[in-house]
Amino acid sequence: MKKVLFFFTILAISLPIVAQTSPSHPFNTDWPETYIETNLSKKQLKDICKDYSVDKVRQDGDDCYHVMLCIGRKDYNRFLSLGIPFTIISGTKANVKMAHSYEQLTSSWNRYPTYGTYLATMDTFQSKFPDICSVETILDHTSANHKILAAHISNNLQNRGNKPAFFYTSTMHGDEPVGYYILLRFIDYLLNNYNSDPQVQNIINNVDLWICPLENPDGTYRNHNDSLNASPYSTRYNYSEVDLNRSYPFAGEDYNENETFPDEVQAMMNFGQERHFTMSANFHGGAELYNYPWDIWDSNEKTHADDSWWQHIGNNFANTCHSQNYWYMQDMYGGVTEGGDWYSITGSRQDYFNYFLNCREVTIEISSDKVVSYNNLYKYWNYLRQALLDYIEESLNGFRGIVTDSITGMPVEAKVFINNHDYDNSHVYSQLPDGNYHRPIKGGTYSVTFSAENYYPKTVNVTVTDGQCTVKDVKLVPTNIGINENQVPAFVIHPNPTHGFLYITSMARPPKQFNFIMYNNLGGIVHQAKVESGTSTLNISPLAVGTYIIRIMDGSQEIYQTKIVKR
Numbered sequence: 001m002k003k004v005l006f007f008f009t010i011l012a013i014s015l016p017i018v019a020q021t022s023p024s025h026p027f028n029t030d031w032p033e034t035y036i037e038t039n040l041s042k043k044q045l046k047d048i049c050k051d052y053s054v055d056k057v058r059q060d061g062d063d064c065y066h067v068m069l070c071i072g073r074k075d076y077n078r079f080l081s082l083g084i085p086f087t088i089i090s091g092t093k094a095n096v097k098m099a100h101s102y103e104q105l106t107s108s109w110n111r112y113p114t115y116g117t118y119l120a121t122m123d124t125f126q127s128k129f130p131d132i133c134s135v136e137t138i139l140d141h142t143s144a145n146h147k148i149l150a151a152h153i154s155n156n157l158q159n160r161g162n163k164p165a166f167f168y169t170s171t172m173h174g175d176e177p178v179g180y181y182i183l184l185r186f187i188d189y190l191l192n193n194y195n196s197d198p199q200v201q202n203i204i205n206n207v208d209l210w211i212c213p214l215e216n217p218d219g220t221y222r223n224h225n226d227s228l229n230a231s232p233y234s235t236r237y238n239y240s241e242v243d244l245n246r247s248y249p250f251a252g253e254d255y256n257e258n259e260t261f262p263d264e265v266q267a268m269m270n271f272g273q274e275r276h277f278t279m280s281a282n283f284h285g286g287a288e289l290y291n292y293p294w295d296i297w298d299s300n301e302k303t304h305a306d307d308s309w310w311q312h313i314g315n316n317f318a319n320t321c322h323s324q325n326y327w328y329m330q331d332m333y334g335g336v337t338e339g340g341d342w343y344s345i346t347g348s349r350q351d352y353f354n355y356f357l358n359c360r361e362v363t364i365e366i367s368s369d370k371v372v373s374y375n376n377l378y379k380y381w382n383y384l385r386q387a388l389l390d391y392i393e394e395s396l397n398g399f400r401g402i403v404t405d406s407i408t409g410m411p412v413e414a415k416v417f418i419n420n421h422d423y424d425n426s427h428v429y430s431q432l433p434d435g436n437y438h439r440p441i442k443g444g445t446y447s448v449t450f451s452a453e454n455y456y457p458k459t460v461n462v463t464v465t466d467g468q469c470t471v472k473d474v475k476l477v478p479t480n481i482g483i484n485e486n487q488v489p490a491f492v493i494h495p496n497p498t499h500g501f502l503y504i505t506s507m508a509r510p511p512k513q514f515n516f517i518m519y520n521n522l523g524g525i526v527h528q529a530k531v532e533s534g535t536s537t538l539n540i541s542p543l544a545v546g547t548y549i550i551r552i553m554d555g556s557q558e559i560y561q562t563k564i565v566k567r
Helices: 002-020 042-049 073-080 102-108 115-128 177-194 197-207 263-275 305-324 347-357 374-396
Strands: 033-040 053-061 064-072 133-139 150-152 164-169 210-213 278-285 287-292 336-338 361-366 398-405 413-420 436-439 442-449 459-464 468-473 474-476 491-494 499-508 512-521 525-532 534-539 548-555 559-565
Touching: 033 042, 033 073, 042 053, 042 064, 042 210, 102 115, 115 133, 115 150, 115 177, 133 263, 150 177, 150 263, 164 177, 164 263, 164 374, 164 468, 177 197, 177 210, 177 278, 177 305, 177 361, 177 374, 197 374, 263 347, 278 347, 278 374, 305 336, 305 361, 305 374, 347 361, 361 374, 398 442, 398 459, 442 474, 459 468, 459 474, 491 559, 499 525, 525 534
Parallel strands: 164 210, 164 278, 278 361, 287 336, 398 468, 398 474
Antiparallel strands: 033 064, 053 064, 133 150, 150 210, 287 361, 398 436, 413 442, 442 459, 491 499, 499 534, 512 525, 512 548, 548 559
């Protein structure tokens, strides 16, 4: 009996160990992620997209979708509990060659860079072309001690001026490095052709351009800084096994600014908030497709206010690629789709930049294979080079201008809203310090309202032609001068409150001279001056903080009185 009890005791102890190490478990639990394929109904697909990283979708029937999923290690058991039949995809490794120096990378452009070569290449770009290129750090230390960098390219690196800001990024999924290679080569092409190519000159002289080749270095160099390849050698997810393109705030919802996001996501959010990009694009691999907003809604649920513009410039991009190779960029019947019509996802960077940053961001899938063999890399460069150049220049089209204060001429940060058109944050803003705004849009005539705090709104009509730019500068009238834009006062005194200087504009006709008298709250005169027709400047900084009465006299007759606050 003791022998029997001993046998069952040993069996009970050993069973959990056998279960944990059983080869019948379909996933390799040593891998941080596994790609699978399965067939789902439309409802199943919509539900699965909420919790798992759908990679690509192909419709095989009225209610049958062939789906590729990336399942993270932490979700292996949870996914198995759904009972969905699936097949594990055995990733085929591409024939990859690595460049171990800047010279090796740029001599033939048929290799992927090691991480050290990437850093050296970005540093060489700015050292060789310091007048038009600087390298900025988006994130200094990722979890695996990598950097996220951006090349800033402009003929005036210190002052954006009246330029639209444009942003190209790639490889937020670390196992999709073709865009990483393309953007490094694109930076090299721009810098080396600035003095010879008119289109490159136009871009660098008139666009504030930013390019981040590698958004997820922890995923790309998951196993080693000197090599990359298909998952799980390089991983879709970051080092913490998070899908960066499912981790942004959701469009259509408010989010707590104190909410915690992955480091790479938070850094990119901060970067976008600071730069006020007019347009941007992020590159992926695994398909060949121009995927425009929205990702969270399909076109039956909601379209972007600029849906016709997206289709117009998306078809331009795809058609330019087709001119290089007709069969390239042909997924989804021509290479252009609204994101949610392909498959719906939440937390994409594209939706975040569009909804929360008033940008125009698109997602572009540039290679059917996530990792392309070294001897085919040049083909994708040839397919994309012209389309990449043309797409940047789209940020110069539409209508643009500068918004200023009608009295002081100072720039104003204003909302630029197209009536009966804009919704879901599709409007834009003029930006300080220059007061410039940029609004890409499909050709047509629009009623546009400019508004800002402490200013009267102003509505104007703007006519736009596709492929061209209409300039519409606007002056806003401040509300604290007691008039609306259709009235002309005898005097305008601004700013109010003031910290030290007053600008007094006399609009009286015929021109003449007036007496300016300023009183404190006890009725004592604290300042007097002569003011002429036109604009006079008075320095009242020596006066104490408080409220004062101003009287303007024509001889002995008071013709204007107001109060001002000195701060």
